[in-house]
Amino acid sequence: MSISSFCCRMKGDAQLRNEDEIWAQLKALNPDDIEAVNALADRIKGHARQIPKDTTNMWLKGDETNSIKALEILVELEELTIHPTIEAYAEASADKKARLMYLAVEQQLDVRKMLLKTLRQMLQDKSMVPQPIPIETIEEPPLPRRFCDEAYILVRRLLNYSEDEAENGLNSDAFLELPPEERDNEIQKALATKEWTIWITDTDMQD
DSSP states (O other), rough: OHHHHHHHHHHHHHHHHHHHHHHHHHHHHOOHHHHHHHHHHHHHHHHHHHHHHHHHHHHHHHHHHHHHHHHHHHHHHGGGGGGHHHHGGGGGHHHHHHHHHHHHHHHHHHHHHHHHHHHHHTTOOOOOOOOOOOOTHHHOOOOOOBBBHHHHHOOOOOHOTTTOOHHHHHHHEEEEEOOOHHHHHHHHHHHHHHHHHHHOOOGGGGG
C-alpha cells in the first residue's frame, strides 16, 4: 500500500469514527443542557462544512488544474457552498472576491426558491395546525392557526427581512387574531403584490 493510499484510508477511518461519536453524543444528549446542545451543534456544523471549506481553499490556493476542478465542484455543492465562500472572502485575492460572492448569492437564492415552493403549496392548505399539549407554565396558549396562516407568516418573514423579531411577532399576532375570512383576504392581497408575485409565482417553481 502506498503512503498516499494509507493516509487516505486513515483519514476515512477517522471520518467514520467522528460520525459515530457525533451520533452517540446526539442520542445521549440532554436537550435542556444548552451548553452541550451548542457544543454538539458546532461540532456537526464543522463536520458538515469541512469538505466544502477545503474545496474552497483548493480553488483559491491550489494549482491551476486543481483550482478548476474545485470550482466545478463548488458550483454543484448547493447550500453547502454558502458558508465557506463567505468566510473566505476577506483573505481571497482580488480576482476571486466577486466570484465568491456570486457563488454564495446564487446558492442562497436557490435555497429561497426551494423554501418558497413548499410554502406556496402550504398557502393552499386550510387545515388546522395541531395544537401542542398545554404546558402549565405558559401564560397564554398559542393562537389557533391554519397551515396557510403559518405559510403567510413565514413568507412575510422571508420577504420582510428588515423587520426585527419583536415587530414580526406583533404583526403575526395581529394577523392571527383576524377571523379566517379576513386572513384569507390578507393572503390573497399579499399574493397579488409584486413583491410576493416575483417569488411565489416564479416559473422556476412551477410543479
